[in-house]
Amino acid sequence: MSKFAYYPGCSLHGCAQQYDCSTRLVSQRLGIELEEIPNWNCCGAVTASATDPFLEVVLNARNLTLAGQAGLDIVTPCTQCYAHLQGSHRALTHSPELSRRVAERLQHNLELTGAVRSLPEVLSNPQVRDKLQRIAHKSLSGLKIVVYYGCAWGRTTAASGTTSEPKLLLLEDLVAAMGGEALPWPYTTECCGGQQAIADNTITHLATTKLLGMAAACGADCIMTACPFCQLNLELGQLRLSKQDSARQNIPVLFFTQLMGLVLGYQAKQLGLPKQLIDPSSMLKNIGL
């Protein structure tokens, strides 16, 4: 059994609680032990990172040290948190001068964790995938899915070289292992504007309208995602579009761990499905889930 220091991030305790509960259930079932980092602080995504890169590193140095002290690698479901934790980890390991300044600021020695991993990498690992295939009692057969990583994951894994080629097929392989169909589409890592949800809805609206239009054109029944910002944005985008066109067909947006949970036999409520803003029940009913 592998064990990780679990960093949920603020969103998983807020707008993406479904991602948190489904991650915990699925990980445990697949033999991955998650020990939540005690008293972790915000990673500075979206905010500190916009105008204060040094502060972002300081905030993450604290989290990285908490995990390092426990002797565990970090795994985080949120791709934004992954980008900031991983980015800070790289910056600190590459620059003794930066480490010194940060340690001075925090007034304690840094004891960095060995590695920062994203949840998609950990749960799509071939051994984990094999176990999933062996123990799953249900299937996503008949479901056409577009896999949407969002922009943060792709650029972070590319920069840190933490996955081997082909980098961007991890979740697609997982979909296949669950019996579903991962549709090829051009926007798998195209930005949803999520970072700007704090500033200006025009920005997110522009991006989500484009993404949703393409997902529909490709014939998607479902959008599968790994980022709390993307997931909320794609749901909100559809609610806004529905206001202008009430006859609109909305596409459910689910976290990949929720779909994994469904094939493992967990109930909708356990996986936070009632919290979805776009109701997935008829989509699931159509495939017998």
Place this chain on the structure above:
Amino acid sequence: MSAVVVSDNKLSLELIRISGIDPNTCYQCGRCSGACGFASIMQYSPAAIMRLLQLGKVEDVLSSNSLWVCTTCANCDALCPREIKFTGLISALRLMAQHTNSTHQGKAVIAAQERFMVSLRAHGRVSNPTLSAFLEDLPLAYRIVRKGRVRLWPEKIKRNQSLKNMLTAYLKQKEEHR
């Protein structure tokens, strides 16, 4: 060989110093603008920004909304044939513009950052309502709250006194250095 004017004004040099990036390696192929999902609502597209920087017109860029519309998605970085990290320039430009910008998006980002710092100092974490622009739409906000999708009040981490002290001292120093 110098095919472009090498700008040596104060702001240009400061930008190169902060970012570590020399805009003069850009040959204006325009891939960055093509790849940018948000160029249509920017005052200056990424390629236009590179040209302005090459011409030493840093102030024009600093006062534009482009810096604040950018989501740092890094499509531009990924496609640049000269491997220019455009998002690194954006980051540096934001640092230079944070106290002087007057654009709508810029003000919104700075205001959100201030709310974030309040929450971070008090609790160590943030809740999405303190950040999101969706609150402007009350019926939508209500639906989201009804579904239990927001934690209206951030959780507070325990034993965060050292974090609090660190942030207080840090912000004080920042203010003094302005």
